[in-house]
Amino acid sequence: MATLAEARQRAREAAWTVVREAEVEMRERSPSAAVGDDRHYCVAIADADGTIRALSRPILLGAVATAVRAILDTVGELSADEITITNDPAAGALHVQDFTVLAPLGDALGYAVACLHTADFGGDLLGGFNPRADSVWAEGAVIAPLRVGELGAAAELRRLLEFNTRLPDLLRRDLEAALTALGRLRERAGELVEALADAPAATSARVHELLAAGRDGSYRATTTVAHCCTGDAAEIALELTLADGAARLDLTGSAPAATGFVNASAAAAAFATLAPLVDWLEPAAVNAGLLDRVALTLPPGSVVAPPPSSPTGWGPYGTAAAIGGLVSDLLGQAGLEPCSIEHWTLAPPRRFHMPACDDPDCPFGNRGDGPPPVRRPPVY
Amino acid sequence: MGLDPITAQVVREYLDALAIEMSTIVERCAMHPLFNEVHDYSTGVFYYDHEQTHLIAMSLATAVPNHIIASSLSVDAAVATFGSELEDGDVVLLNDPYFGGTHNADWTLMTPVFLTTGDIIFPTVRAHMADSGGPVPSGYNPSAREVWQEAFRLTPLKLAARGEVRADVMRLLLRNTRIPTTLEGDVRAIMGACLVGRAKVRALIDKYGDEVVRDSMDAAMDYTERRFRAEIESWPDGTYRGEARLDHDSAGGRDLPIRCAVTVAGSEVTIDFAGSAAQSPGNVNSPYGNTASAAYAALCTAMPPDIPVNSGLFRAVHVQAPRGSVVNPIAPAPVMLATAHVNGEIGTAVMRALEQVVPDTCAAIANAGTLLSLAGVDERHDEYFVTVELGAFATNAGGAKGVDGWGGWPTPSSAIRFSTIEMLELQFPFTYHRFEYTTDTAAPGRWRGVPAFASELECMSDQQANVFVACVRNRPPGWVGGGEGAASWVRLNAGGEGEQLVEEAVTNARVPKGGRIATFKGGGGGWGDPWTRDPQLVLGDVLDDVYTVAFARDAFGVVISGTPPAVDLAATERLRSSRPSPVEGSAR
Numbered sequence: 007m008a009t010l011a012e013a014r015q016r017a018r019e020a021a022w023t024v025v026r027e028a029e030v031e032m033r034e035r036s037p038s039a040a041v042g043d044d045r046h047y048c049v050a051i052a053d054a055d056g057t058i059r060a061l062s063r064p065i066l067l068g069a070v071a072t073a074v075r076a077i078l079d080t081v082g083e084l085s086a087d088e089i090t091i092t093n094d095p096a097a098g099a100l101h102v103q104d105f106t107v108l109a110p111l112g113d114a115l116g117y118a119v120a121c122l123h124t125a126d127f128g129g130d131l132l133g134g135f136n137p138r139a140d141s142v143w144a145e146g147a148v149i150a151p152l153r154v155g156e157l158g159a160a161a162e163l164r165r166l167l168e169f170n171t172r173l174p175d176l177l178r179r180d181l182e183a184a185l186t187a188l189g190r191l192r193e194r195a196g197e198l199v200e201a202l203a204d205a206p207a208a209t210s211a212r213v214h215e216l217l218a219a220g221r222d223g224s225y226r227a228t229t230t231v232a233h234c235c236t237g238d239a240a241e242i243a244l245e246l247t248l249a250d251g252a253a254r255l256d257l258t259g260s261a262p263a264a265t266g267f268v269n270a271s272a273a274a275a276a277f278a279t280l281a282p283l284v285d286w287l288e289p290a291a292v293n294a295g296l297l298d299r300v301a302l303t304l305p306p307g308s309v310v311a312p313p314p315s316s317p318t319g320w321g322p323y324g325t326a327a328a329i330g331g332l333v334s335d336l337l338g339q340a341g342l343e344p345c346s347i348e349h350w351t352l353a354p355p356r357r358f359h360m361p362a363c364d365d366p367d368c369p370f371g372n373r374g375d376g377p378p379p380v381r382r383p384p385v386y
Numbered sequence: 387m388g389l390d391p392i393t394a395q396v397v398r399e400y401l402d403a404l405a406i407e408m409s410t411i412v413e414r415c416a417m418h419p420l421f422n423e424v425h426d427y428s429t430g431v432f433y434y435d436h437e438q439t440h441l442i443a444m445s446l447a448t449a450v451p452n453h454i455i456a457s458s459l460s461v462d463a464a465v466a467t468f469g470s471e472l473e474d475g476d477v478v479l480l481n482d483p484y485f486g487g488t489h490n491a492d493w494t495l496m497t498p499v500f501l502t503t504g505d506i507i508f509p510t511v512r513a514h515m516a517d518s519g520g521p522v523p524s525g526y527n528p529s530a531r532e533v534w535q536e537a538f539r540l541t542p543l544k545l546a547a548r549g550e551v552r553a554d555v556m557r558l559l560l561r562n563t564r565i566p567t568t569l570e571g572d573v574r575a576i577m578g579a580c581l582v583g584r585a586k587v588r589a590l591i592d593k594y595g596d597e598v599v600r601d602s603m604d605a606a607m608d609y610t611e612r613r614f615r616a617e618i619e620s621w622p623d624g625t626y627r628g629e630a631r632l633d634h635d636s637a638g639g640r641d642l643p644i645r646c647a648v649t650v651a652g653s654e655v656t657i658d659f660a661g662s663a664a665q666s667p668g669n670v671n672s673p674y675g676n677t678a679s680a681a682y683a684a685l686c687t688a689m690p691p692d693i694p695v696n697s698g699l700f701r702a703v704h705v706q707a708p709r710g711s712v713v714n715p716i717a718p719a720p721v722m723l724a725t726a727h728v729n730g731e732i733g734t735a736v737m738r739a740l741e742q743v744v745p746d747t748c749a750a751i752a753n754a755g756t757l758l759s760l761a762g763v764d765e766r767h768d769e770y771f772v773t774v775e776l777g778a779f780a781t782n783a784g785g786a787k788g789v790d791g792w793g794g795w796p797t798p799s800s801a802i803r804f805s806t807i808e809m810l811e812l813q814f815p816f817t818y819h820r821f822e823y824t825t826d827t828a829a830p831g832r833w834r835g836v837p838a839f840a841s842e843l844e845c846m847s848d849q850q851a852n853v854f855v856a857c858v859r860n861r862p863p864g865w866v867g868g869g870e871g872a873a874s875w876v877r878l879n880a881g882g883e884g885e886q887l888v889e890e891a892v893t894n895a896r897v898p899k900g901g902r903i904a905t906f907k908g909g910g911g912g913w914g915d916p917w918t919r920d921p922q923l924v925l926g927d928v929l930d931d932v933y934t935v936a937f938a939r940d941a942f943g944v945v946i947s948g949t950p951p952a953v954d955l956a957a958t959e960r961l962r963s964s965r966p967s968p969v970e971g972s973a974r
Contacts, residue, residue: 090554129535130535143519144520147519147562148562152555161467162544165467166540166543172534
């Protein structure tokens, strides 16, 4: 006979499966290669305080947690029939191509969240990846968290979104896919929230156990993110402090925001910093309980939490990989298992044009040139 | 019972006065110098009668015709978007050039006042915002090849709903500008003007009743239509053709033709732009509303000034602009420069045609020639700024019959004014070393053009400049035998290392702290044969340093000598009778 703890764990895993099903539904409905191939999306459940209880793409814990917190802090109370939408890197988006849609779960139970990367949202270049951008507006238009009474009914806002992209059909269908996923979660809101009630506590305990295995102390490392097109060479400084089964990851000392698009939005920096730790856990066990044991400091105005006007297009890729690498190195120094963050922090594997600078070693020009992309089967 | 004509006139004048009051509110309350100094905005009152939108009143002395005439299309777009969802207390906002806008910098705000008949009156403001996001500060992006490369597109949107400002929508606006504090102040000033307009329209309706107000508006339009048609009927029937050319489109196109055929038939006028250049990849494309505005503005210039400007005028005029052309582009063509170029060329082409019909009332109608926008950090306040430097821009109003060029803006933008350099230096990190008219540059004519205007400013911080230069090969034209204006130019880092003469356009050029930008802006053309100009007026010009003695002799055939200088009438008569007018040489 199963113990109560085992039963609770099974309930949590079942709930996580529902979240994954919602994600699959979003992926299958979205026409975007960024969603279908690159898995640049996430579906999540948060409680009434905005604490993430479960998410379909564990690696994005830091990003989704940042987005939910920023949205709720900005828009305040939402009525049951409202949803909010944003792509604002200063409000939890990885970069302007990433839309987050958040909907309340009935009876103030919590929130359902869907994030996805859409192919274009205006700006200087199709696709938004702009090595020469010196502002976020050169990457795309910015939708600060916007209240929408059910998006389908809000014709004026739907029109506004569609007229600010070069690919309106694609954006429309991406957002419809996100809404479908949210609808799925809303249908089973009560059951999910109940099943996930003790998920953060269980995760917190597990993370404590894992961190306690390391050697207490402070560990520091730096790396530099270079951007030849704009002449940026921004240092990222990280200090890991391990004590009593808790960790503090402090990026204070990192360089001021770069001119160009190598800045990591706060969401990108949070995702990259937490990603190696997330890798220790079973996917179903990843939730905000991890943040009970891991404190994160991102200095405002820096390359890892840039001002709202800063471009951030490359943040979730090269810069995130650099941050994740630092974290992994320091975990290793502390006697913990070093983990790499997932491969998708590298550039998407399809061809897309970016205007390179004159530097023959410029890493950005015509990124992804090669054979035509092949749609890969989904990876679970 | 018929409408009392006195009451009808009172209602019309009330609405005119309201438009002026709204204009004053924007001027006094808005923050950016583009409003409180330069006056790049317009106010008006529109009327939707369930079939179409009519312009009823505008703040004539302070409105930019380009803005306000096109605004009726924006009101149409708002009504089409919201229909029965429009409610009392709503404020609708849009800037999209493909929703009746002129260019994306021009935001239109309006608020509905409902009549019991279901008709709607809209107090409306259209205003040029200094920055609306987009890759380039100010949106003047010569490199733009799509509208998204210019600014955030605001399709019709309720900024306020039932009297409450929507915080999230306001946040959205402020997130898509580099100068949110200023923009919020400007938007709130404009909303304030709309709300005062709403209260005053409501008061008018309360006093006179729906039917009297509605009938008075109809009467105002009928009156304008009658006067306008009567004027047109005095013109000989026929088709008159005009053409103007734009030097370039900042995308490789050169000498883009704008052609129009003005057909007068009885009391109707048709203006057809068939044969104009195809839609350009550059940012000079003119949305239909902007094109129609430029055409109407040219027509209004040819009319007696006491005809009230409202939609009654439009009833007799038909503007045809081929889709996919530079005068009626298909989205997503970029359009940001449209209000200057190709607007000026549209007006000039129409005026060229009208010159054949009503030569005594034709005059310079070309805008701009150079456009300079600057952005950077004002180190005195550690604040980002964006502005259009209008010292490099204005003074195109050339001569007209009976008056010399006066140095202001020509008709399509007539309410726009210079900033004073003292205010500019206070408000932006600029120090001016030159800001003056120049000698021997005014286009000759019986009524001469305005002298070219030269400025040189020093950037007091590192700044980004976007520059567009036109009217070099195709200079501001003269009329009825008057001479052309001078060619324009802009130099970046003038007199310093890396000095650059801007041939056509530059995007995001860096001007370092201490660098200078020199501009030279050709004035509008002259009117009439310069050799018929009153010699005493030429003497006055010489005494005012408008011309040198040598230029007066060469261009006007006026001989001036002695101390103090005086006209040698005998020598002048001999000279004038001995050789033809050198009008073709025009200004230097």
